[in-house]
Amino acid sequence: MPLPAEIRPSQLAGDVRIVSSHAFRSFSELTSNSPQLYDSVVGLFMDTYNAPPWNEEWNDEMAGDYFGKLMQLPSQVTTVQEGSKVIGLFIGCTGSTREVVPLSVEAYFPEEPKEIVNEIKRRIFVKIEEVGGDQKPAFWGCDFAVPPEKRGAVIAGKLLREAIKYPIEKGITDMYGMTMIGSPFHTITERRGSRMLLEVKDVLPKNPRVFKIMDMRGLLQ
Numbered sequence: 001m002p003l004p005a006e007i008r009p010s011q012l013a014g015d016v017r018i019v020s021s022h023a024f025r026s027f028s029e030l031t032s033n034s035p036q037l038y039d040s041v042v043g044l045f046m047d048t049y050n051a052p053p054w055n056e057e058w059n060d061e062m063a064g065d066y067f068g069k070l071m072q073l074p075s076q077v078t079t080v081q082e083g084s085k086v087i088g089l090f091i092g093c094t095g096s097t098r099e100v101v102p103l104s105v106e107a108y109f110p111e112e113p114k115e116i117v118n119e120i121k122r123r124i125f126v127k128i129e130e131v132g133g134d135q136k137p138a139f140w141g142c143d144f145a146v147p148p149e150k151r152g153a154v155i156a157g158k159l160l161r162e163a164i165k166y167p168i169e170k171g172i173t174d175m176y177g178m179t180m181i182g183s184p185f186h187t188i189t190e191r192r193g194s195r196m197l198l199e200v201k202d203v204l205p206k207n208p209r210v211f212k213i214m215d216m217r218g219l220l221q
């Protein structure tokens, strides 16, 4: 039966939340095969990281460069969609720690001098070896975002559990990532057995970022 003209299907579907995960082998695969997904993802990414507590200064071009860098590795974009709006985002890439560590440090600290960037990488590698993560592939949790008005309703929890299902099925157990002391992601992973690889302030005084690694299976609980 046709719907009355004043009721649009999108209104009926407004409260339905769809959690889905998409795999991409390159940045151009994302932008050419799924341009709408890319626009929503970049929009949420920039709104989130340009706001407190991160206060970064992303624009479209910088975000395109950053996504291009991280998508040199096989990537997975997991979203929660409410109607046509993306209200949750998790991006993860898979690679050996020899691949993800340099890529991540260079992507997160594009403005820092090379010696600083190299020192951050060196210290992370030393610690990764200590915790036995150097011979294994890792799932790099690059970005995690839920818009402020939707936070505190376990959207991120659901998103994360969906995102890690696929790497775990492929036999990858380590999740590697950068976060900030005091951020929800720090709390979530701290409660579930993450291990600190580096407090960036040891290299860049006052910088609150930290690099961590954890067994993702702990996040399924």
Ligand SMILES: CC(C)(COP(=O)(O)OP(=O)(O)OC[C@H]1O[C@@H](n2cnc3c(N)ncnc32)[C@H](O)[C@@H]1OP(=O)(O)O)[C@@H](O)C(=O)NCCC(=O)NCCS
Pocket (backbone or CB within 6 Å): 048, 143, 144, 145, 146, 147, 150, 151, 152, 153, 154, 155, 156, 157, 158, 178, 179, 180, 182, 183, 184, 185, 187, 188, 191
């Ligand atoms: C991180 C973020 C995605 C969490 O989204 P969310 O949907 O509000 O999170 P949830 O409601 O699913 O909560 C997930 C966990 O975080 C905890 N949490 C949520 N907000 C928190 C806060 N402000 N401080 C500490 N912990 C918090 C919850 O208690 C829950 O932990 P639990 O599973 O152990 O009970 C969201 O706050 C965000 O987009 N922040 C800005 C971007 C960011 O910091 N991303 C992480 C970068 S590493």
